Amino acid sequence: MKAVVFHQHGTLDNIAYEDFPDPEPQPDELLIRVAAVALNGFDPMVLRGIPGLKTPLPMIPGADIAGEVAAIGSAAAPGRWKIGDRVIVIPNQATGMMGETKRGGASELVAVPQEYVQPIPSEVCFIEAACLPVAYGTALRMIETRGKVEAADKVLILGASGGVGTCCVQLCKSIGCEVIACTSSEWKAEKLKELGADHVINTSSQNYVAEIHRLYGKPRTRGGGGVDVIINYTGGETWAECFRTLKLQGKLLTCGATAGYDPKTDIRYIWSFEFNILGSNGWTPDDVAELLRRVADGRVKPVVHGTFPLSEIKVPFKQLMEREVFGKAVLVP
Numbered sequence: 001m002k003a004v005v006f007h008q009h010g011t012l013d014n015i016a017y018e019d020f021p022d023p024e025p026q027p028d029e030l031l032i033r034v035a036a037v038a039l040n041g042f043d044p045m046v047l048r049g050i051p052g053l054k055t056p057l058p059m060i061p062g063a064d065i066a067g068e069v070a071a072i073g074s075a076a077a078p079g080r081w082k083i084g085d086r087v088i089v090i091p092n093q094a095t096g097m098m099g100e101t102k103r104g105g106a107s108e109l110v111a112v113p114q115e116y117v118q119p120i121p122s123e124v125c126f127i128e129a130a131c132l133p134v135a136y137g138t139a140l141r142m143i144e145t146r147g148k149v150e151a152a153d154k155v156l157i158l159g160a161s162g163g164v165g166t167c168c169v170q171l172c173k174s175i176g177c178e179v180i181a182c183t184s185s186e187w188k189a190e191k192l193k194e195l196g197a198d199h200v201i202n203t204s205s206q207n208y209v210a211e212i213h214r215l216y217g218k219p220r221t222r223g224g225g226g227v228d229v230i231i232n233y234t235g236g237e238t239w240a241e242c243f244r245t246l247k248l249q250g251k252l253l254t255c256g257a258t259a260g261y262d263p264k265t266d267i268r269y270i271w272s273f274e275f276n277i278l279g280s281n282g283w284t285p286d287d288v289a290e291l292l293r294r295v296a297d298g299r300v301k302p303v304v305h306g307t308f309p310l311s312e313i314k315v316p317f318k319q320l321m322e323r324e325v326f327g328k329a330v331l332v333p
């Protein structure tokens with residue numbers, strides 16, 4: 001088969017579209033002919049190498065996979081699957097995370113244990129389905145299961161233009177929140193307004209802390225001012241900085257650290273303003289099923305930045321590295 005492969009960590013020079021042996025499905029696995037694979041912010045990070053994460057090489061990136069059943073293992077549940085079934089893959093598996101610690105699906109074929117495969121409803125296309133597990137699943141868990149975000153909340157979202165961010169905007173709007181979305185460029189600011197954000201801050205020309213103070217007042221330790229919820233998976237310099245915008249007993253939700261995982265902090269804010277800092281990690285198969293239902297009935301609309309053949313892998317990878325993606329970049333074998 002053809003696949004996107006890197007044999008060692010490094011730069012774009014290390015990733016290529018090449019011939020790779022077909023996967024040989026185990027008895028409990030389904031062989032899936034891949035129709036769409038969405039990329040995530042972590043794909044270029046895994047290519048570079050993440051400290052503490054052991055990536056088996058050669059590696060095929062791509063965790064978000066949708067396609068058709070091409071062969072059924074001898075031990076797969078009788079009658080449950082048939083050739084041609086439209087399916088989505090749950091990539092966080094007991095044996096590892098696809099695209100990170102086990103091979104992903106940026107290839108023509110992939111073999112997956114049947115317990116990590118779900119049917120795609122007829123209303124949802126392959127490209128939309130592929131956008132869901134990693135970014136949209138993470139956003140759902142962070143906002144609803146962990147964060148319990150409520151209708152009256154004012155929610156500040158940093159890095160709102162990415163895969164997780166565009167879903168956060170949609171979920172918070174569907175709950176009834178007032179959304180303040182941050183991005184680093186004007187064209188993405190326009191798209192965030194179209195997506196429904198109530199306020200958009202372009203951080204390359206505006207100071208978001210000053211803008212939140214202008215909109216809602218400076219947070220005070222006796223109450224008043226600031227936002228109710230901050231979603232910050234950017235980390236780095238934004239970590240301690242964003243404390244200055246969160247109200248008394250506000251919630252700070254995080255699921256990542258795009259700009260740095262060991263930033264300077266300021267503990268005084270955490271106790272003085274009694275912050276609730278909540279981490280969120282991953283998603284469940286039920287989260288993915290719920291998102292498929294919401295896409296099928298129109299409550300969630302995956303934001304597709306663009307589609308690319310596998311052979312052009314370097315284009316969306318470069319765009320992700322240069323913050324030039326709005327929503328999800330999707331590979332179509």
Ligand SMILES: NC(=O)c1ccc[n+]([C@@H]2O[C@H](COP(=O)([O-])OP(=O)(O)OC[C@H]3O[C@@H](n4cnc5c(N)ncnc54)[C@H](OP(=O)(O)O)[C@@H]3O)[C@@H](O)[C@H]2O)c1
Binds near residue numbers: 160281
């Ligand atoms: N724990 C989990 O289960 C889990 C699951 C999925 C993702 N994550 C994490 O969540 C984060 C977002 O993932 P994603 O797939 O949505 O990524 P993404 O599509 O690349 O979006 C991230 C956004 O952050 C901004 N950004 C990128 N680099 C930045 C930098 N150096 N400094 C400040 N802002 C930067 C960009 O927006 P602007 O240029 O518009 O500002 C970009 O659109 C990542 O850290 C990822 O590892 C965690």
